[in-house]
Amino acid sequence: MNVNIIEILNLKDKQLVELSKTNVLSLSLVEMKEVQKYFKNIKRNPTDVELETIAQTWSEHCKHKTLTGNIEYCEEKNGKKIIKKYKNLLKETIFKATVELNKKWCLSVFKDNAGVIDFDQKNGVAFKVETHNHPSALEPYGGSATGIGGVIRDILGVGLGAKPLANTDVFCFGHPDTKFSEVPEGMHHPKRIAKGVVSGVRDYGNRMGIPTVNGAVFFDKGYMANPLVYCGTMGIIPKNKTDKEVKSGDLVLVVGGRTGRDGIHGATFSSVELDKESDVSAVQIGNPIVEKKVLDTMLKARDLKLYRGVTDCGAGGLSSAVGELGEKTGVIVELEKVPLKYKGLNPWEIWISEAQERMVFAVPAKNKNKILNLFKKENVEATFIGKFTNDNKLTLTYNGRQVACMEMSFLHDGVPKPTRQAVWKEQNIKKQNPVKVSASVLSSDMKNVLSDINVCSRDYIIRQYDHEVQGQTVVKPLQGNSITNSGPSDAAVIWPYTVVKNTKKAIVLSNGLNPEYGKIDTYKMAASSIEEAVRNAVCVGADPEKISLLDNFCWGNPNKPEILGSLVRASQACYDLSKGFDIPFISGKDSLYNEYTIAGKTFSIPPALLISAMGVIENVEYTVTMNLKDVGNYIYLIGVTKNELGGSVYAKIKNIKGGFVPDLDVKISKALMKKIHFSVKSSFVEACHDCSEGGFITALSEMAFAGEKGVNIDADLIKVDDKKMTLAEVLFSESNTRFIVEVKPENSVNFEKIFKGHIFSKVGYVSDDKNLILVSKKSKISIKENIINLQKAWQKTLQW
Amino acid sequence: MIFEIEIKTKKGFSDPHGIHTVSEIEGIGIKGVKSVDYIAVYRISGGITVKQAEEIAFELLSDKITEDFCIKQYKTLEQKKIENNSIEVWFKTGVTDTVSESVSKAIKDLGINEEVAVKTGKKYRLKGELNTSKLKKIATRLLANTLIQEYLIK
16 A cells, blocks of 8 residues: 655745645645645644545636636726626626526526426426536547536436436537648647547447437637537436435445546646646546446436435546535545556545546445445446545545545635636727628628538538437427438427426527637627527527526636636626526536647637526427428518627638627517517417527528528518618628527418517518529629528538 | 457458548548558457457457458567558557456356456558558557557558
8 A cells, every 4th residue: 555644744835836736736835835734733744645635626627716716807998997806706696696586496506516497396407518628638539428428427416316318519629621730749630639529429428328419519720729528418307306415324335437547637637738748647538338327227226215415426536526425424435445447556546536437325324235236236336435424524544544534624615715816908899891792702602601610510410429319309400301401400409208207398408609709708708608598499499487507618727817807707797697688507617727838838718608508398399490391481580680790700701800799688688589489389480590600691591401492582671770781791790689580471460469669570481492582672782592502501511 | 378359341341440441541631542441459368268269259259240350369569560551559558448348348248257358459451552651640640549549550
């Protein structure tokens, strides 16, 4: 056995920093001094096990020190400075909105492995999205596979365990056409990362028998050496299983995979910048077959009430999982009992290893044999390794010798709060010069936008995923008449009728992400992403009053005031929008320090906020898809088109300078969403699609080719707020709060009544000649494009 | 004794893994590779006999209809003759190899009770216009992640 006593009591500041660095503890000087103080008080030096445990528990990954720390924020606007102090950004923005909204249907928020909301009288639905960025940069296949494996375990580890129903995956990659010579040494080419990540998610998700139903991919050169991999899982849980209740005397049971040297320092590593010499042992490899067995068996054990608490081994391994379960009681663990993959692991390595597919249970002593037999019968390894106590201490032994003993309160609440500076300066943004183009240029622009890497079809990726397994996917990721004619669905709908017998209710999943806006203004990016996620859900039939959100921040180094300032802005937007929409956040996660160094120069990723929305639909029969349905139906554009080309796809491909990022009037947005939902419920809506990347004309093209129908549009009927807007600006503006809706002529009077008092217009009708015809007398332009050509433009880019 | 069992697609059947690899090689901008044969390799060490190795290859590792197997005695790197224009990829020691874990378990299920250790590798036989620098590019940019795998080329 190898346990070292680490000299810390007599170290000077410089030596403390050195110790933190050489042992990859990722603890700051202030934190190291706090550790030193604790051990001075108990008059001894720590063991390596203790020091590693503190580092894991206090890691950015586990404690979210930045979002919960002190921030001094300075905003410079119109030449004035406003200073604002936060004691806990998360609690004062995102979480505050949830508390203030106080929704009765929120069952468990921000405290467990996932957020849980009400589904029906007996069941709740849990949803969680995690990131696995750093591991995916190093080993794309294993990194993304363990990402999805980890978030599935979050769902298994919420309350007493939920049954996973669907996965969602969102990625940001570098540009796939990057030259090999531009890729820094030791890093993978963005295309290789993209392919590896997709394969990893595919293999793990498919083998688990969980459909992958929703996602997004965003390409930008800023993610070249630091891809973002967001993995999410939704599951269903009986309402009487949403709380854990660990009692003194309960036994600690570890179930599933064996422990090896995998992913040592994963949690602390995620707080370190990536460079060539990044620690290789942080790589984890997934084994879905083991996890699938754990899933099936533990749900049986749950229903037999054999345990009182469960959580997954994620970042920090056993140290975090056992520590969390025993936070209120205290716990003693005999490390030599943990089953190992191979010999030779030191006690501290056993304790913090991030080997995959492990869950920890709190089992009442009387159920000891029952639960062991159950797992044994299903060939799942399960081993008792310790006991929950009542001394509020974490005690670890190895072959009878005590190797760690610390107060739980020190571990969980002892981390000193740092104070960080944040600044934000308002940029002076001007409208772009008027964009005037001829009919032929407009035609080719339409196709170029459809072919753009951030708009084009993702069928290459989507079709690798099993989105049908479990047989409950009602609205699928691609919509249309056939495999060759399809368009992008706004959101996915799962009808969990195999789990909840005779239910009519369904669950909708969608997302919103647009880092392009964040390059200009992260407040507007956050606002737009929230609206996009909600808009997408409403498009397929979600009730905007029954939607909940998850936030996932991926940002650069928060020690840089500008970067932290942009994070504060985005968090403020989350609060404002959550309150404005009356839609609560139920869970979230942040991944900071997403930066990398090439040849001594540090690059930060473009900030990315993924908003994931989950809603409950009362009646699955009232859902709609985005493909056009019938010739002769009217086409409405709901909402106003503003001169907002800032951060748009069109601005990017035409290299347009300036332009406003889409703004948002939350009152109007909320009212329109309710009305869309009412129209869907009233069966007035044949098809509905939201306008986002690429604007109105892109969304309309998608609806047309997915439905194999032509359209006839009078562009002069589109309602704009600025009469000087050129046709190109009208067609490609990415203004928020716009829906394209197909309505049967006989329903049009009633449909229009619903929207009375709001800005909308009937802009055209569905035709039978398979052409998209658009006329603007005002601009003296008319366009006629075959929808098959539009579809080809959309499908050609991402065919690897 | 240490055996290396190689599993290869039979003549007349298509080798999807090999075909896919050809298109992936094109995808990273390397031209001139006409075809790739993919061979799965299992290195089994422990107290098993040749007969047992044959049983493992026939009953467990190969598909009797579409695949052939070949059992070789393991040679160290120095002894090993690597075939021309081939790339072998192996997990580095200590990296979790889930397939090998399953194979070890399945060998026990076959009724072979000797303690065995299994390692899995991949072998690619390439045909076309090739040279060492091309092979190295294919290995490092596509087939092996040198963080967790090592590769051999000739």
